[in-house]
Amino acid sequence: MPLPAGGGIYPDKPWPIGVIMPFTLNKIVAFTCAVSLLLHSCIRDDGDCPDPVPEEPVVVLRLYYMHNMEQVDRFGEEVAHTSLYIFDGDEQLHSVTELPTAQLEDGNTVALGLPAGGYTVVAWGNTHTDDYEVTCEGTLREMTTSMASDADGTVPVHPGHMFHALAQFDHDGVTTTYADVPMVKNTNRVDVLIYGLEPDPQQDPGDIVTVSIQGTNGVYGYDRSLPGSDPLKYKPEYGYIDDDGEQVPAASFVVQRIVEDGDLMLSSVQPGYLEPMINKSLPELIKENYTGSDFADYLDREDHFTVRIAMEKMKDGSYVVVSIQINNWAPIIYDNISVG
Numbered sequence: 001m002p003l004p005a006g007g008g009i010y011p012d013k014p015w016p017i018g019v020i021m022p023f024t025l026n027k028i029v030a031f032t033c034a035v036s037l038l039l040h041s042c043i044r045d046d047g048d049c050p051d052p053v054p055e056e057p058v059v060v061l062r063l064y065y066m067h068n069m070e071q072v073d074r075f076g077e078e079v080a081h082t083s084l085y086i087f088d089g090d091e092q093l094h095s096v097t098e099l100p101t102a103q104l105e106d107g108n109t110v111a112l113g114l115p116a117g118g119y120t121v122v123a124w125g126n127t128h129t130d131d132y133e134v135t136c137e138g139t140l141r142e143m144t145t146s147m148a149s150d151a152d153g154t155v156p157v158h159p160g161h162m163f164h165a166l167a168q169f170d171h172d173g174v175t176t177t178y179a180d181v182p183m184v185k186n187t188n189r190v191d192v193l194i195y196g197l198e199p200d201p202q203q204d205p206g207d208i209v210t211v212s213i214q215g216t217n218g219v220y221g222y223d224r225s226l227p228g229s230d231p232l233k234y235k236p237e238y239g240y241i242d243d244d245g246e247q248v249p250a251a252s253f254v255v256q257r258i259v260e261d262g263d264l265m266l267s268s269v270q271p272g273y274l275e276p277m278i279n280k281s282l283p284e285l286i287k288e289n290y291t292g293s294d295f296a297d298y299l300d301r302e303d304h305f306t307v308r309i310a311m312e313k314m315k316d317g318s319y320v321v322v323s324i325q326i327n328n329w330a331p332i333i334y335d336n337i338s339v340g
Contacts, residue, residue, distance in 0.1 A: 057176050058111045061121065063104070065163060065183035069301050075108050075183060076101060079125040079163055083134060084110075089118035091140035098128065116173025122222050123181050125163030132162055143222040147256055149232055155218075157237045158254050161187045161303070164224050186220065189304045190253040190282075192266070193241055196311035196319065197249050205249030206238040209311075209319065210271065213282065215264035217256045226259065243308075258283055258305070260296050268309070270319055277321050278309070289329045 063082060065075040084097040097112065104110055124145055127134050136143045145162075149155045164186050169179035192211050213236075218229035236251035258264060260283055268278040286305060292298055308325040325331040 056113065057171075057174055059114050059119075059169070059171050059177045059179065060109055060111050061167075061179055061181050063099075063108045063110070063123065063165070063181045063183065065125075065185070067182065067184045067301055068303065078161065078185070079183060081126055081128045082163075083124045083127055084112075085122045085124075085134075085136060085143065086112070086114070087120040087122070087140045091120065093136055093138045093140075094119070096136075114171055116171055118170045119168065121165070121167050121169075121179075121181060123163075123165040123167075123183065125165075125183055126160050127162055129160055131156070131159035140222050144219050144227070146219045146229065147232065149218065153230055153232050155232050155234045155255075157235050158252070159187070161185060161189075161254065162256075164220065166223055184224070184300060185303045186224065186257045187303070188255055188258050190255060190307065191241060191305070192236070192251045192253070192268075192307045192309060193243055193248045194250065194268075194309050194311060195248060196313065196322070198313065204238050205240070206236075206251065207271070208249070209268055209277070211236055211251035211266070211268045213253050213255055213264055213266055215255075215262060215282075217259070217262055217264060220256075226262070232256075258286065258299050260287070260299060266307070268321075273318060277311070277319060278324075285324065285332075286326050288332055289326060291329070 061084070063075055063079070064073045065079060066073050068074060080101055082099045082101065084099060086094045086097070088094045094114070095112075097110070099110055101108065120140060122140070122143060124132075124134055126132075127145060131148050132145060133148060134143070134145045145164075147155055147159060147162075162185075163183040165181045165183045167179055167181045169177055171177040190213065194205065194209060194211075197205065197208050213234040214231060216229050216231055217226050218232040219227055221227055234253045234255050236253050238249075238251055240247040241250040241252070242248075255264065262283050264282040266278060266280055266282045266285060267276050269276045283299070285307070286299075287295055290298070306327050308331075310322040310324075310331075311319040312322050313319055321334050323331040323333045
């Protein structure tokens with residue numbers, strides 16, 4: 001029985017029982033592929049097929065920065081680069097990974113291939129610049145991070161903000177481990193606004209009074225502890241800051257973090273006079289009219305302080321401090337020439 005041209009069945013004759021119905025070319029190809037797939041596939045229960053290769057277990061770290069006054073994640077806005085130092089269970093350095101934020105996965109995560117074990121991760125944010133130096137001799141407790149300074153201890157104007165995190169996790173090497181790495185900002189901006197000066201519009205405020213912040217908080221341990229350092233003198237940027245529509249002479253600083261029992265001192269001197277107008281502990285000055293709770297936690301979360309100093313010019317041309325106000329809190333009134 002000949003097939004009609006192009007294949008197919010005879011439309012007017014039923015196929016006898018036991019005779020295979022002819023297929024079109026397309027159906028034959030499809031049928032052949034299906035049989036081929038069936039012959040080359042297998043069911044895992046019959047033991048004929050090897051187990052599929054499992055996905056390699058990794059450690060996924062999520063980086064974030066929420067320890068701020070707004071309590072929102074500002075990691076992507078403020079941290080441009082993270083240096084991850086991974087230490088094993090014996091506190092020996094296992095690896096260092098440099099992570100530009102732009103190259104992180106969604107959610108600011110990174111996957112690391114690590115053998116099974118316990119780990120400590122120390123993360124430093126924005127320390128890849130010349131403003132900071134991270135020293136690690138191979139063990140966790142020997143690690144330090146310091147702010148760059150000149151030979152005389154002077155810190156350059158406005159170093160970049162620096163961040164830190166410390167986290168621990170166990171990895172079984174069988175399943176993927178997820179761990180959070182919460183950042184904390186380790187630097188503060190301090191704007192010192194000086195009212196009552198009579199500067200020429202073209203005159204640098206630093207020519208009338210000088211402002212400095214000094215202390216020994218230039219070195220951090222792996223855990224943000226302050227083991228002490230040689231005295232640092234933070235150099236301000238003088239200029240004018242808009243304060244409620246008024247251009248006010250100001251000295252602006254970026255300093256290592258202010259801590260409650262720290263030794264940072266705020267000083268102001270008028271050129272030509274020996275006695276400082278101000279020489280006071282900056283943490284104590286901030287705390288004096290602080291009305292909230294947990295002052296240490298507040299210092300950790302707040303990263304910008306505004307110090308408004310009101311001065312009065314005397315008949316001999318010298319200036320005296322009348323009041324000091326921190327942020328927008330109640331001012332501290334003084335009736336003495338030297339605040340110390």
